[in-house]
Amino acid sequence: MASHRTANFEDxxxxxxxxxPSSVPxxxxxxxTSAPLKSASFAIGQYCKDVNEDFMLCKQExxxxxxxLKEGRKVTRCAAEIITKIRENCNAQFEAHWQCxxxxxxxxxxxRTQEGALNRCLADKLGLKKVIPGSPEGxxxxxxxxxxxxxxxxx
Amino acid sequence: xxxxxxxxAIRYKRSLPIRGPGGAAIFGGITAICAYGFYLVGKGxxxxxxxxxxxxxxxxxxxxxxxxxxxxDAYRRxxxxxxxxxxxxxxxxxxxxxxKVYNTSRYTQPNIVVL
Numbered sequence: 565m566a567s568h569r570t571a572n573f574e575d576x577x578x579x580x581x582x583x584x585p586s587s588v589p590x591x592x593x594x595x596x597t598s599a600p601l602k603s604a605s606f607a608i609g610q611y612c613k614d615v616n617e618d619f620m621l622c623k624q625e626x627x628x629x630x631x632x633l634k635e636g637r638k639v640t641r642c643a644a645e646i647i648t649k650i651r652e653n654c655n656a657q658f659e660a661h662w663q664c665x666x667x668x669x670x671x672x673x674x675x676r677t678q679e680g681a682l683n684r685c686l687a688d689k690l691g692l693k694k695v696i697p698g699s700p701e702g703x704x705x706x707x708x709x710x711x712x713x714x715x716x717x718x719x
Numbered sequence: 720x721x722x723x724x725x726x727x728a729i730r731y732k733r734s735l736p737i738r739g740p741g742g743a744a745i746f747g748g749i750t751a752i753c754a755y756g757f758y759l760v761g762k763g764x765x766x767x768x769x770x771x772x773x774x775x776x777x778x779x780x781x782x783x784x785x786x787x788x789x790x791x792d793a794y795r796r797x798x799x800x801x802x803x804x805x806x807x808x809x810x811x812x813x814x815x816x817x818x819k820v821y822n823t824s825r826y827t828q829p830n831i832v833v834l
Contacts, residue, residue, distance in 0.1 A: 580795070580796045580799055580800075582795065582796070582798070582799030583795070584791065584794070584795045584798075585795075585798050588794070591791075593791075594784065594788070601781055601784075602777055602781075605776075605778070605781050606777060606780060608780055608781065608784065609776070609777075609779070609780025609781075612783075615783075616780070616783040616784075619783045619786070620782070620783055626826060627825075627826045628826035629789075629790035629791070629794040629797065630794050630797075631826075632787075632790060633790065633791065633794060635787075636783075636787030636788075636791060637787070639783045639784055639787045640784065640787050640788065672770065672773055672774060672777075673770055696769070696772055696773050696776050697776060699773075700769075705769075706766060706769035706770055706772075706773055707773065712766060713759060713763040713766050714763065714766055714767065714770060
């Protein structure tokens with residue numbers, strides 16, 4: 565018989581207080597919420613390309629969580645590093661962009677002004693350029709359009 | 720007898736003002752508005768496709784990061800669960816801790832969660 569319950573527990577949190585075994589080196593979790601992550605995602609994708617790909621290839625080998633802990637730590641350290649760098653170099657622009665995303669349902673198209681400022685800063689200070697793989701060649705990429713059709717819902 | 724110079728002409732024509740543009744103008748105007756609208760729809764469709772691609776890639780770039788964090792947590796829970804199982808079943812001879820219910824060497828997610 566089909567159950568009406570979902571697979572997660574809604575009445576109590578899924579908490580297990582046991583710590584990681586000491587054989588696994590400690591790594592600080594990122595502790596960044598979704599809006600800053602979405603704001604920094606293309607920077608993370610470019611800066612941490614090698615470690616990310618390494619990790620995903622490792623996951624492709626074996627889905628066991630224990631199999632890729634080492635690569636996973638590298639991924640987290642790299643992301644923490646680039647986020648610290650963004651905070652050091654482009655804090656104002658980064659803050660403005662993710663606050664805007666937070667207030668606009670995390671729609672990129674609603675925050676092009678702030679994104680432009682952030683992207684320019686990242687390009688100047690860190691040499692990172694936002695590239696969307698697979699977008700049609702010879703056209704202006706969607707994040708650099710002068711007069712886009714879709715902007716904010718309310719102007 | 721008629722007055723000299725004849726009778727005045729009888730005014731029988733209706734003298735209504737011209738009301739608005741003609742049919743051809745209205746038809747043409749609506750066609751033009753619709754054409755512009757469809758142009759925008761087409762442009763918007765192409766742009767929406769790119770926006771989707773953009774947000775998909777932003778997620779793809781974050782996948783390793785989120786997966787790594789989840790994996791550490793899953794590993795931590797799993798180790799704790801195995802330790803618990805070992806402690807509970809220590810008096811049962813021939814009990815294999817953490818033995819799979821599936822006959823495979825492939826990783827299978829645990830489907831029982833102890834709260």
